[in-house]
Amino acid sequence: MASDSIIKIQNVNHYYGSGRLRKQVLFDVTASIEPGEVVIMTGPSGSGKTTLLTLIGALRSTQEGSMQVLGEELRDAPESKLVELRRNIGYIFQAHNLLNSLTARQNVQMSIELHTDIPKVKAYSMAESMLAAVGLGEWINQYPHELSGGQKQRVAIARALVCNPKIVLADEPTAALDKKSGRDVVEIMQNLAKQQGAAILLVTHDNRILDIADRIINMEDGQLSSISVAPV
Numbered sequence: 669m670a671s672d673s674i675i676k677i678q679n680v681n682h683y684y685g686s687g688r689l690r691k692q693v694l695f696d697v698t699a700s701i702e703p704g705e706v707v708i709m710t711g712p713s714g715s716g717k718t719t720l721l722t723l724i725g726a727l728r729s730t731q732e733g734s735m736q737v738l739g740e741e742l743r744d745a746p747e748s749k750l751v752e753l754r755r756n757i758g759y760i761f762q763a764h765n766l767l768n769s770l771t772a773r774q775n776v777q778m779s780i781e782l783h784t785d786i787p788k789v790k791a792y793s794m795a796e797s798m799l800a801a802v803g804l805g806e807w808i809n810q811y812p813h814e815l816s817g818g819q820k821q822r823v824a825i826a827r828a829l830v831c832n833p834k835i836v837l838a839d840e841p842t843a844a845l846d847k848k849s850g851r852d853v854v855e856i857m858q859n860l861a862k863q864q865g866a867a868i869l870l871v872t873h874d875n876r877i878l879d880i881a882d883r884i885i886n887m888e889d890g891q892l893s894s895i896s897v898a899p900v
């Protein structure tokens with residue numbers, strides 16, 4: 669296993685509940701992801717994909733095994749370390765959680781201001797250019813309710829990528845989108861993340877986007893297997 673892996677997961681088990689209700693949902697999961705790689709995770713509903721994504725994203729505590737992300741061991745790490753780590757991760761989750769009272773630009777700008785010490789004026793122009801990069805240059809002053817599902821998802825992508833995250837975690841980013849918009853958003857994500865040298869881990873049920881992956885992994889009943897290497 670390469671030592672420069674950006675994500676290195678070793679023998680991870682995960683359980684929900686306690687006592688009689690305790691249920692194991694991840695079993696001895698081992699995997700690694702290199703910088704610049706686009707990895708797609710597939711698998712049936714309830715198999716543990718989101719659980720693994722939230723563990724990698726430091727949104728849930730690693731209980732057993734080793735979870736190294738950007739060179740840091742997450743298991744038993746103090747909250748301050750997890751907070752610091754989250755600044756380097758772009759999250760694109762299905763409910764895109766845009767703030768309805770803010771315009772597209774303000775939604776993206778707020779993420780910059782939360783994550784960095786970049787001055788407001790610079791954050792303003794970074795937000796504008798990132799929205800232009802995802803094809804929303806004409807829409808920066810619209811509010812979420814004035815945008816289509818695909819456009820909102822692009823705002824979420826702009827927001828996730830604007831701070832140059834080293835890792836992008838995306839959970840079903842195309843679920844609510846038609847074929848063309850779905851294709852557009854993953855290609856935007858792929859291009860931008862490749863340019864930024866980030867690793868992308870994308871969970872999807874959408875067979876139409878599998879070809880953007882460098883590698884496909886499959887989760888079944890809490891166990892991870894590699895199913896193929898996508899053609900270059």
Ligand SMILES: Nc1ncnc2c1ncn2[C@@H]1O[C@H](COP(=O)(O)OP(=O)(O)OP(=O)(O)O)[C@@H](O)[C@H]1O
Nearest residue numbers: 684685693711712713714715716717718719720887
């Ligand atoms: N907070 C929770 N408390 C208890 N059980 C949970 C919790 N979250 C998930 N589970 C259970 O853990 C298992 C794995 O769920 P997870 O959401 O990781 O699967 P998934 O593969 O992402 O599913 P989907 O594709 O439907 O999103 C499921 O059996 C689910 O019911």
